[in-house]
Structure formats: structure tokens, C-alpha cells
Amino acid sequence: MSSQELSQETTTADQRAAAILVVHVGQPHGRARGGWKKDVHFDVAEGYAVFREKCLAKFTEVSSSPDAHRRPIQLPENGAGIYIKKARNGSPERYVRLSSENFAATLLHRWSLLTQNDLARLGDFRFEAFLYVERAAAPGQFHRATTQRVENARVQWMAYEAANAVNFGTITAHHLNIVHARRPNNTAFEVPTENTTAQAIALDQQREDIRRAYVAAEAERQTGEVMIRLNGLWMPVEVGIISSRRAIGLPDHGIFTQGIPHQFNAEAPSKPTMPDTDHQYDESMEEV
Numbered sequence: 662m663s664s665q666e667l668s669q670e671t672t673t674a675d676q677r678a679a680a681i682l683v684v685h686v687g688q689p690h691g692r693a694r695g696g697w698k699k700d701v702h703f704d705v706a707e708g709y710a711v712f713r714e715k716c717l718a719k720f721t722e723v724s725s726s727p728d729a730h731r732r733p734i735q736l737p738e739n740g741a742g743i744y745i746k747k748a749r750n751g752s753p754e755r756y757v758r759l760s761s762e763n764f765a766a767t768l769l770h771r772w773s774l775l776t777q778n779d780l781a782r783l784g785d786f787r788f789e790a791f792l793y794v795e796r797a798a799a800p801g802q803f804h805r806a807t808t809q810r811v812e813n814a815r816v817q818w819m820a821y822e823a824a825n826a827v828n829f830g831t832i833t834a835h836h837l838n839i840v841h842a843r844r845p846n847n848t849a850f851e852v853p854t855e856n857t858t859a860q861a862i863a864l865d866q867q868r869e870d871i872r873r874a875y876v877a878a879e880a881e882r883q884t885g886e887v888m889i890r891l892n893g894l895w896m897p898v899e900v901g902i903i904s905s906r907r908a909i910g911l912p913d914h915g916i917f918t919q920g921i922p923h924q925f926n927a928e929a930p931s932k933p934t935m936p937d938t939d940h941q942y943d944e945s946m947e948e949v
Contacts, residue, residue: 680701682790684792713759735797821852830865831865
């Protein structure tokens, strides 16, 4: 019998039906634990493919619920099938897996088992459909960034540098140390693409730009000329600035600004000198 014929048998007002989808954790035809229930409204004439997609949409709602977040679930790798209880009191071992070929016939058979009480409350009847899922694999355990794990991570990114001809800056290297030290064991090294790593790389680039600018500025003034009198003749001699500073006990950094030495210019007092009456000797305390 076709889906169209079943639709005419089951509903006279329209071609729509309803099912209660029960999401079980476990294997079909076996022991399954837990479960979530969702109402699924479908058009029998649309066939099994549409019905299955509606059931999977309900599974998506279940998997995003707070209860499922605590213990994540997922569809089995070999594909998710929808099962139906063919008999009213049938055991899970006798559930039938629906397909495009048996969809209409299975629903018709289930409909034929309705009792007079079921028919009296036809508007409340729901087919019972079952979707079997499995627990999602738990993520690998994250660890504390201990000294030994940080050292192991350092070896990893150094090997990555050598293999890929890249050079991580100090900030980026420290960030990679902590990130990979906390990751599960045997995790392959990779450079994260999140914002923190990008910021660390940008900061290292800024530090490198500043260093290059400083080196360039220092290169321009590493030497200077001094006048030396030899045999009564003054001669200019080029000497190293840093070595000269160290020879006479000056610091390596410059102590002049554009040729003018730093100095303190005291402000002149704006008022005339006044007698100091606050510290005048108290005559009453004078010894007799």
C-alpha cells in the first residue's frame, strides 16, 4: 500500500499524523538508557525521508538542551535510523527500522492494531518512534602548566621553528609554552588561530620594530671626533663613544639633549626675606 492510501485510511480530515520521538542513549534492539521525548508532526504522503529529517531536527533541539550539555550526545557514525514499535506492547528487540520501502506499510500495520478505546480518542493518538544515539567522546584532559610540561612545549615550538623556517618572538613563545603545556598528551603542535595568539605576534612585531629603530639610531652615533694635540698640532681623532664613556666613568646612555646638558634651574623667590619668628627663642624657657 502506498503512503497516499495509508493517508486516506488513517485520516479523513487531512493527511497529517503525529508521532512521539523518543531519543534513547544506547544500541537498537538492546538496553537503552535515558531518553528525551519530542512531538513530531508529519505528512504521511511526504514519505520516510521527510519524516526522518524532522526527527533529526528534533534531535538537534535535544542536543542543545542544558541537560544534554552536561553529558553531550551524538548520532552514531554508522548513520541514524528511526525505529517504530510495530506492536502495541512490543519489546525493543522487535522494533522495526523504518525505510522508504516499509514506511507506509509499517504505519498501516501499527494503525490496524488500534483498539476501540484508541479509535475513540483518535485525535490524541501518536505513533511511537525511537532514535538511538551515543554519548559523545569526552575531550582530552587538560593539564596544569607545570615546569616540565612548559619545557616540553618549548621543545615542540623550537622544532616547529626549525621545520618551517619561522621565528617566534618572546611574547609569542611564552604564549605557546602555556597553551601547549595545558593541552592533552600527544597533541600535535600547531599555532593557534585565535585572537590571543594574533595579539602576541603583533606585540612581538612591534618590539622588533622598536629594536631595529634603536639599533639604527645607535649606529649613527657610535663614533665621534675628539681633538688631540700631538707635537703641538691639534688633530681630529675618531673614537668610540661608548668606550670613551666607560673610560671616564660615564653611563652608556646619553646625558645631553641636543647638545644642552640637563640642569635644574631654580626659580627666584618672589617675596623678600622675612624675619623668622616661628623659631625665635622663648624667653620664658631661658635658664636662670
